[in-house]
Amino acid sequence: MGEFDQPGDCAAQLSEHGAAPSAQRAAAASSVGPASISTSAPTSRSGTLLPPVTVPELPAWRARARRPLTTERILEEVGEGTVESGRVMALHRTALTRARLYAHHLRLLETFFREDPEVQGRPEDADMTALKVAAGLRCTYNQAWSQVLDAHRAVEIMPLTFEYLRRGDLTEAMHQMLLRRVRRLTDEQASQVDAHMATIELPSVSLDTFSRHLRLAVELASAGALPAPPSQSRDVEIVDVDSTTGTASLLVTGPILEIKGLAHRLDVAARDVQRAQRAALSDGTEGPLPFDLDGNLAERGAPLSLRTLRYAILAHTVLDTAPVQETASPYKLLVTVPVMTLLGQDDAPAMLEGTTPIPAELARDLAAGESVWTRILTDAVRGTHLPVLPETYRPSAAMRLQLRLRHPVCAAPGCTRPTATAAEDDHILEYDHEHPERGGPTSLANLHRLCWQHHQMKTAGLIDPTREPVDDSAPARPLTTHWTLGEDLRTTTEEATDLLTPHTVRLLEHAAAEHERRAAEARSLHAEEQARPRAERVAEDRRAALAKAAGRKIIPPGNPPPDLGDPPF
Structure with missing residues (x-):
C-alpha cells in the first residue's frame, strides 16, 4: 500500500536514535552534514518496490551555535547525577522521538496524497485526500486538509529542513513554526527559505536564534513581492462564541481608512440617537423611544451609552442595497426551544442553529418577540426529529x-x-x-x-x-x-439528532446552571456595590491600585541578565 505500510522503518529509526548521542553527536555537529543516503525501499499498493527514499545532501553550516547541543552540554546545564538531570534527559529523548514520529506522520500523509488515484499529488485537489484522511485521523475536514498540504510542502518543497526533522535534530514545534511562516509564500519562495534554514546549525541553535533566522529567511525570500492590496483583506466573521454567557463577537477586518470611516459613521449616528433619546426624556415624550432596546429608557431616565448605541445601530438598522435588488433568501435563524422551557416549567437551555446552547431566559425572550412559532416533534427517547411527508422533487x-x-x-x-x-x-x-x-x-x-x-x-x-x-x-x-x-x-x-436528549441534557443543564449562578453573583455584587457610598468605593479602588504599584518588582540597574536563549533552554 505504500511507504506508510512499513512500520518497521519507523521503529528502526527510533531504535537507531533512541538515546541522546554524546561524542557521536558532537562529531556530527562539527561536520558539514552527511552525503546522500538511501533507506530501505518501501512497497507500493500493488506490492511492487518503489524507488528508495533519497535523503538530500545537506549544505555546510554558515551560522553556528556557540556550543553543540550534546548530552554533556545538557548535563552541564542542569547538573549531572541529580534526579532533575535524569528527568531533563528523559524529556530531551522524548522530544527527539516526537520529532521523528512527526516526520514519519508527514511522510505518510505525503505518500497518501501522492498515491491517491483521484488526486495524484495535485494541491488543488487536496480536498479529496483530506476527506479520506479525516476518516482515519478522526479529525475535521479542515484540519485534515491543512495537514495534507503541510505534509506536501514539508516533504516535497522543503526537503532539507525535513531531513533535520526526520533525524530528530529539529523539534516538532520548530518545524510547525516553519510551516506556519511559509504558508503564504509560493513554492519557490518556500524552497528558498528551506535552503537558507539548512545553512543554520539546526541541531544546536536556540529557539530564539531559529526564530530570528526564520524571520530573516522569509523576508529575503519574499523581497520584491508586491504587498497585498487592502481590498484583499476584507472579512467579517463571528468569533468568541461563549455559550455560558450567551454572547458572541463580530470581527470586521478591512483597510484602515475604511474601518475608521465605518467607526466614525457609527459614532456620529450613535451621538445623534443619544441626543434624540436625551431630548425625548427631557420633554417627557410619550410613546416608543428611538432604539429603546430593553424598553426601559423612560424608567432609567437616561439615554443609552454610546457603546450600546453603536451596537444597536449596527445590529438593528435595516441594510439597504439599493439600487441593487436584494436577493430573496430562505435563511432563518433557528432557535429550538423545549416546550417545557417555553412554558416556564423547566430551564433546559435552547439550541441556536442546532449546535450552540443558549440560556432558557434568553430563549423565552426571543420566543416572546416572534409572532409565529413552528412546532418540531422529536422522538422522546432517541431525540430523532420526526419526519414530515414527502411531496415533490423540491423539499417543502x-x-x-x-x-x-x-x-x-x-x-x-x-x-x-x-x-x-x-x-x-x-x-x-x-x-x-x-x-x-x-x-x-x-x-x-x-x-x-x-x-x-x-x-x-x-x-x-x-x-x-x-x-x-x-x-x-x-x-x-x-x-x-x-x-x-x-x-x-x-x-x-x-445525522444529528435533537441535542436536548436525556443523554446530553444533563451537561447542558449544568452549563445553564453555571450561567445562572454567575449571573446571580454578578447581579448581587452589583447591588451591593451600588448600595455603598461612591466615595467609599473610589477610596478602596485607589488604595488597591497604589498597593499594586508599590509591590511591583523593579529590576535594579547593573549587569545585564544572562542570555537565556542558549540551548537547551
Whole structure:
C-alpha cells in the first residue's frame, strides 16, 4: 500500500536514535552534514518496490551555535547525577522521538496524497485526500486538509529542513513554526527559505536564534513581492462564541481608512440617537423611544451609552442595497426551544442553529418577540426529529427546516461548514424525474445537506453516499449514511439528532446552571456595590491600585541578565 505500510522503518529509526548521542553527536555537529543516503525501499499498493527514499545532501553550516547541543552540554546545564538531570534527559529523548514520529506522520500523509488515484499529488485537489484522511485521523475536514498540504510542502518543497526533522535534530514545534511562516509564500519562495534554514546549525541553535533566522529567511525570500492590496483583506466573521454567557463577537477586518470611516459613521449616528433619546426624556415624550432596546429608557431616565448605541445601530438598522435588488433568501435563524422551557416549567437551555446552547431566559425572550412559532416533534427517547411527508422533487419549507436541524453542518465526513446559507439539499439516491415512483424520493430518509464544495464532489462522482432503504413512516431513529471516498475508502456518518436528549441534557443543564449562578453573583455584587457610598468605593479602588504599584518588582540597574536563549533552554 505504500511507504506508510512499513512500520518497521519507523521503529528502526527510533531504535537507531533512541538515546541522546554524546561524542557521536558532537562529531556530527562539527561536520558539514552527511552525503546522500538511501533507506530501505518501501512497497507500493500493488506490492511492487518503489524507488528508495533519497535523503538530500545537506549544505555546510554558515551560522553556528556557540556550543553543540550534546548530552554533556545538557548535563552541564542542569547538573549531572541529580534526579532533575535524569528527568531533563528523559524529556530531551522524548522530544527527539516526537520529532521523528512527526516526520514519519508527514511522510505518510505525503505518500497518501501522492498515491491517491483521484488526486495524484495535485494541491488543488487536496480536498479529496483530506476527506479520506479525516476518516482515519478522526479529525475535521479542515484540519485534515491543512495537514495534507503541510505534509506536501514539508516533504516535497522543503526537503532539507525535513531531513533535520526526520533525524530528530529539529523539534516538532520548530518545524510547525516553519510551516506556519511559509504558508503564504509560493513554492519557490518556500524552497528558498528551506535552503537558507539548512545553512543554520539546526541541531544546536536556540529557539530564539531559529526564530530570528526564520524571520530573516522569509523576508529575503519574499523581497520584491508586491504587498497585498487592502481590498484583499476584507472579512467579517463571528468569533468568541461563549455559550455560558450567551454572547458572541463580530470581527470586521478591512483597510484602515475604511474601518475608521465605518467607526466614525457609527459614532456620529450613535451621538445623534443619544441626543434624540436625551431630548425625548427631557420633554417627557410619550410613546416608543428611538432604539429603546430593553424598553426601559423612560424608567432609567437616561439615554443609552454610546457603546450600546453603536451596537444597536449596527445590529438593528435595516441594510439597504439599493439600487441593487436584494436577493430573496430562505435563511432563518433557528432557535429550538423545549416546550417545557417555553412554558416556564423547566430551564433546559435552547439550541441556536442546532449546535450552540443558549440560556432558557434568553430563549423565552426571543420566543416572546416572534409572532409565529413552528412546532418540531422529536422522538422522546432517541431525540430523532420526526419526519414530515414527502411531496415533490423540491423539499417543502417544512422539510428544509428539518434538514437544517438534522444537518447544522455539512453531512460530508469531517466537514464542519455550517449549512445555514451556503449549502444545498441533496438527494442521496438521485431523483428520477421521468418516473418518480421508481426511486430517489424527496423524503428526509433520502435527503441531506451538503456544502457547495462537497455537493460538487458528489456530482462529479468523487464521493458516493448511500443509505439503507428507510420509509419516513418507520420508527424514528438517527439515519446512518455510508460513504465511499474515491475508489475504495469507506466510512460512516450519523445525522444529528435533537441535542436536548436525556443523554446530553444533563451537561447542558449544568452549563445553564453555571450561567445562572454567575449571573446571580454578578447581579448581587452589583447591588451591593451600588448600595455603598461612591466615595467609599473610589477610596478602596485607589488604595488597591497604589498597593499594586508599590509591590511591583523593579529590576535594579547593573549587569545585564544572562542570555537565556542558549540551548537547551
